[in-house]
Amino acid sequence: DAGITQSPRYKITETGRQVTLMCHQTWSHSYMFWYRQDLGHGLRLIYYSAAADITDKGEVPDGYVVSRSKTENFPLTLESATRSQTSVYFCASSEIGGQDQPQHFGDGTRLSIL
Amino acid sequence: AQTVTQSQPEMSVQEAETVTLSCTYDTSESDYYLFWYKQPPSRQMILVIRQEAYKQQNATENRFSVNFQKAAKSFSLKISDSQLGDAAMYFCAYRSNGNKLVFGAGTILRVKS
Numbered sequence: 001d002a003g004i005t006q007s008p009r010y011k012i013t014e015t016g017r018q019v020t021l022m023c024h025q026t027w028s029h030s031y032m033f034w035y036r037q038d039l040g041h042g043l044r045l046i047y048y049s050a051a052a053d054i055t056d057k058g059e060v061p062d063g064y065v066v067s068r069s070k071t072e073n074f075p076l077t078l079e080s081a082t083r084s085q086t087s088v089y090f091c092a093s094s095e096i097g098g099q100d101q102p103q104h105f106g107d108g109t110r111l112s113i114l
Numbered sequence: 115a116q117t118v119t120q121s122q123p124e125m126s127v128q129e130a131e132t133v134t135l136s137c138t139y140d141t142s143e144s145d146y147y148l149f150w151y152k153q154p155p156s157r158q159m160i161l162v163i164r165q166e167a168y169k170q171q172n173a174t175e176n177r178f179s180v181n182f183q184k185a186a187k188s189f190s191l192k193i194s195d196s197q198l199g200d201a202a203m204y205f206c207a208y209r210s211n212g213n214k215l216v217f218g219a220g221t222i223l224r225v226k227s
Contacts, residue, residue: 033214033215040219041219042120042205042217042218043159043205043215043217045215045216048214050213088157100147100164100166101213102161103215107156107157108159110157
């Protein structure tokens with residue numbers, strides 16, 4: 001089935017380690033997004049991408065790196081994980097075009113950094 | 115920058131009753147979209163309803179409707195005939211030309227049987 005898939009669903013790692021969260025969508029949507037969800041903050045945008053090889057910072061980009069070599073994939077990397085990056089991470093995608101295009105979300109990755 | 119405020123951290127409703135979740139936002143733009151997303155315990159983000167700022171008519175989707183007051187920058191969600199399956203976290207979100215969503219902090223809705 002078409003959709004947006006995140007992996008892993010759960011991840012535990014240690015401070016200072018590098019970790020990559022994967023996001024794959026089968027709709028060929030132009031836009032892809034990474035959010036983090038923390039209690040009291042809702043979802044906050046980390047990075048987004050309007051097309052392959054085009055990425056831009058969101059509200060909370062520090063400590064994260066993204067790439068988009070292919071339209072369907074948008075991995076998020078924490079180069080040196082810190083405890084403050086413990087969160088639930090959501091990937092989303094949407095069609096190019098008007099603001100009425102809804103964002104479709106993956107099921108999230110719960111990341112714990114010890 | 116746009117901000118979205120959900121002033122009710124938690125709400126309760128009796129099954130079959132009606133509940134309204136509040137949302138206010140701040141923007142200087144004239145054209146934008148507003149959304150309500152539902153997040154059940156499964157963690158999925160499910161689109162409930164959306165409203166275009168230029169449309170005066172309030173959006174409706176089955177038991178879900180909005181009260182959109184553009185001048186007041188208010189976008190509340192009304193759930194009629196509440197069901198146990200409506201229990202979830204509800205997020206209000208704003209979207210402008212940048213195609214990015216700005217979310218409120220969320221409201222936990224509990225449904226009592």
